[in-house]
Amino acid sequence: MAKAVESSGELGTTSPRPLFAGLSDISISQDIPVEGEITIPMRSHIREFDSSTLNESVQNTIMRDLKAVGKKFMHVLYPRKSNTLLRDWDLWGPLILCVTLALMLQRSSVDSEQDGGPQFAEVFVIIWFGAVTITVNSKLLGGNISFFQSLCVLGYCILPLTVAMLVCRLVLLAEQGPINFMVRLFVVIVMFAWSIVASTAFLADSQPPNRKALAIYPVFLFYFVISWMILTFTPQ
Amino acid sequence: MAAVDDLQFEEFGNVTTTPAENPDATTINIEGPDESPMHQPGPPRGSGGEEDDELLGNEDSDKTELLAGQKKSSPFWTFEYYQTFFDVDTYQVFDRIKGSLLPIPGKNFVRLYIRSNPDLYGPFWICATLVFAIAISGNLSNFLIHLGERTYHYVPEFRKVSIAATIIYAYAWLVPLALWGFLVWRNSKVMNIVSYSFLEIVCVYGYSLFVYIPTAVLWIIPQKAVRWILVMIALGISGSVLAMTFWPAVREDNRRVALATIVAIVLLHTLLSVGCLAYFFDAPEMDHLPTVTAAPNQTFVAAKAS
Numbered sequence: 001m002a003k004a005v006e007s008s009g010e011l012g013t014t015s016p017r018p019l020f021a022g023l024s025d026i027s028i029s030q031d032i033p034v035e036g037e038i039t040i041p042m043r044s045h046i047r048e049f050d051s052s053t054l055n056e057s058v059q060n061t062i063m064r065d066l067k068a069v070g071k072k073f074m075h076v077l078y079p080r081k082s083n084t085l086l087r088d089w090d091l092w093g094p095l096i097l098c099v100t101l102a103l104m105l106q107r108s109s110v111d112s113e114q115d116g117g118p119q120f121a122e123v124f125v126i127i128w129f130g131a132v133t134i135t136v137n138s139k140l141l142g143g144n145i146s147f148f149q150s151l152c153v154l155g156y157c158i159l160p161l162t163v164a165m166l167v168c169r170l171v172l173l174a175e176q177g178p179i180n181f182m183v184r185l186f187v188v189i190v191m192f193a194w195s196i197v198a199s200t201a202f203l204a205d206s207q208p209p210n211r212k213a214l215a216i217y218p219v220f221l222f223y224f225v226i227s228w229m230i231l232t233f234t235p236q
Numbered sequence: 237m238a239a240v241d242d243l244q245f246e247e248f249g250n251v252t253t254t255p256a257e258n259p260d261a262t263t264i265n266i267e268g269p270d271e272s273p274m275h276q277p278g279p280p281r282g283s284g285g286e287e288d289d290e291l292l293g294n295e296d297s298d299k300t301e302l303l304a305g306q307k308k309s310s311p312f313w314t315f316e317y318y319q320t321f322f323d324v325d326t327y328q329v330f331d332r333i334k335g336s337l338l339p340i341p342g343k344n345f346v347r348l349y350i351r352s353n354p355d356l357y358g359p360f361w362i363c364a365t366l367v368f369a370i371a372i373s374g375n376l377s378n379f380l381i382h383l384g385e386r387t388y389h390y391v392p393e394f395r396k397v398s399i400a401a402t403i404i405y406a407y408a409w410l411v412p413l414a415l416w417g418f419l420v421w422r423n424s425k426v427m428n429i430v431s432y433s434f435l436e437i438v439c440v441y442g443y444s445l446f447v448y449i450p451t452a453v454l455w456i457i458p459q460k461a462v463r464w465i466l467v468m469i470a471l472g473i474s475g476s477v478l479a480m481t482f483w484p485a486v487r488e489d490n491r492r493v494a495l496a497t498i499v500a501i502v503l504l505h506t507l508l509s510v511g512c513l514a515y516f517f518d519a520p521e522m523d524h525l526p527t528v529t530a531a532p533n534q535t536f537v538a539a540k541a542s
Binding site: 116117118122137139140141142210211212213214217218221224225228229232233234 | 315318319321322324325326327329357360361364365368372375389390391392394
């Protein structure tokens, strides 16, 4: 190293030599191996930025996304404190759930009475505007969760309520009556509690500790309104 | 503040004249123009602040002015600006709700609980809860009232949610706007000691609506007398919170204007509660017959006659 410094320090005294020309004279001692592999710690399924995913078949792409969505569904159904929903957020699952729920909740256009149940657009808007409002609220209170992560969690935690809607629709095929109503009420209450527990497990850690209740209450209100819409659904 | 004397800023005059006397010498003036004025208000601030406190009637007006000045420093297009309106903890929100439920005569809600930290969390979410409470309770109460009738087919009445939302949010934001504009206009004519910012008025209105949430739930009970008693109680509580908050702001004014303002505030509040009761909750029939076995025609005629 000293040799190179000396040779590059001789400015203007000898004939001009290229900079660092003496570096090639440096010999690295053989007993300091400078070889190996540099690895960047990557997430388990980071997408490579070359065209390897571009060439794969459409089925592969769809199956990969479906598997990711399905994995998150499992995380919602068995909520543990994990980061999967937050780390690899996606909005496909919430979209599928929201569309399913809105399709099942909308009143049929056959009866055009004034005060029926919600329309498809009303359910859609309530779910998405409600989720956005809760996210903005939790960010304004000082939570350190990103916008889309929060939307992802709130959307995925509608899954128990969608299951409740399916069960209610099946139960409504039977004869109506108080027992019918009690069964539906029980199912909706259980699924509502499940949604709250699941979303709290994912969201509570990102809030400042003295404002947790302030951030969780709107989630409670949101799922309560959706549960109410499910419970009061009456087929024509 | 002995350090002030040590710094000896009176040497300014000597320093500035040296370039004229000795042009070759370089004088470096590190004293900024905005630093010397700060030392003058230092000593008088301690004694003058207490006089201001007594005039305004606030214990810590100096501190709150400083705090208010420090808070809103971000420009309004940044996110941090809006975060200052959500700078409340859970216990503070509970305290404010408790203050709106238990109005202590003589105590001002704004001065006691808000203290230059108005938040938008309370008004927004209390209004949202109230919207759904009224819509759901109205629906439930109608269902229970018409339960036995053969011709009654339950509908969720979802359209009423949007109507309720429009009414409640318009009341909670437009009435404070009008009141604030009115108070500012009167302030320009009569120098009032107490004046509220727009957000503080929104805050008071938002928290005063909290008492209507349990009232709406209790309105499910299909008895006229019970409902009107509830209206009286709720109106008494929230009306008194509003009246006690705004009386100090208008009492310096012309007597009639002050009274008219307070009456208008309470009247609008009454209008809101009675209007919600009338629109969302069907009148319970006093002579409602649980017709289970009657023919549909007879039931319809009986229901129409009552």
